[in-house]
Amino acid sequence: MTTSCLIVLGISLLLYLTASLLMQIRLWWAHASAQQWSHRVLITGVVVHIVGIGLHVGFSGQSLLGHMTSVISLVVVAFLIVGLWIEQRTSVRNLTLFLAPIAFLGLLYPLLMPVRFEDAGSMLVRYPWLGVHVFVTLLGHVGFALSFLGAAVYLLQRRALKRGRLNHYLPALDSASQVTFYSAGGGFFFFTIGLGMGAIWLFGAPGEYLGGTDTKIILAIPTWIGFALYLYARGVRRMHGSRLKWVVIFAFSVAVANYLLVPHRFDMEEGTPHTESALGMPTAVEAPLETS
Structure with a gap:
């Protein structure tokens, strides 16, 4: 794939990411203009994406089905066009909330996965x-x-109020609740993308370095479910109270335990297990056993 094509596809990738972030602003901070801008940016990304595919065909001389990036690009563009058409012609709304992140991951895969x-x-x-x-x-x-x-501040302040003593060193319950909700929404967006990338790596990593299962990714699922339940209850059902805050505390505790205690085990070479921590630093290397 030519350099000009990669640059154009990179611009399209940034536009998809921008559209995703704008929809998150619309979802959690209720800015109506963010949704309009998200649609415009997403449509612009589709147009730029099509231009990138055309540049690839024009400069390389290959067919649309002759390169993995162009094939996946066609799927992503078709997916976006159908999704935007459904949103425009039917009563289904806010599809951009899902279309943009999926398009971002779909285009990121062929651009980044082959890099070594x-x-x-x-x-x-x-x-x-x-x-x-x-x-x-x-x-x-x-x-x-x-x-x-x-969530912790909310519970501490609530406990103080039950005893009839307002803690002046802690923010009000409403402020603590808003911080909990907005931070969970932003964190959930990035965590979902990261978890999706991890799942793609698990099933498509070169050399199958993680084998068939990966404990770290599996243990990330309870955290994702916990925050998803909290955001649904708080954002959609408009529920409040200390029980939801305990869900946040539990989900984050699982995330911390998974991050600190569960390493990745990569098979760098055949018969040489190589353990790396969450930051990618090697922690142990075991040499293969020799048998007589």
Whole structure:
């Protein structure tokens, strides 16, 4: 694939990411103009994406089905066009909330997954897809951490109020509740993208470095479910109270335990298990056993 084509597809990728972020602003902060801008940016991304495919066909001389990137690009563009048409012609709304992140991941895969830095010592540098997965997941953890702090402050202030003593060093219940909700929403967005990238890596990693299962990804699912339930109850059902805050605390506790205690085990070479922590630093290397 030519350099000009990759640059244009990279611009389209950024537009899909921007549309995703704008829809998150519309969802959690209720800015109506963000939804309009999200649609415009997403449509612009589709147009730029089509231009990138055309550049590839024109400069490389290959057919549309002759390269993995162009094939996946066709699927992504068709997916977006159908989704936008459904949203325009039917009563289904807010499809952009799902279309944009899926398009971002769909285009990111063929652009980033083939990239390799074989001389790098860390898996996160050697395979940039894995490095981006960890970085985006960490952004999700930052949001979850802020949500956890908001939930803890809410519970402490509520306990003080039950005793008839307002804690002047802590924010009001409404402020703590808003911090919990907004931080959980932002963290959930990044964590979902990171989890999706991890799942794609698990099933499509070169050399099957993680084998058939990966404990770290499996244990991330309870955290995702916990925050999804909280956001649904708080954002859709408009529920309030301390029980929802305990859901946040539990989900974040599972995330911390998974992050600190469960390492990845990569098979760098046949018969050489290689363990890396969450930050990609090697923690142990076992040499293969020799048998007589």
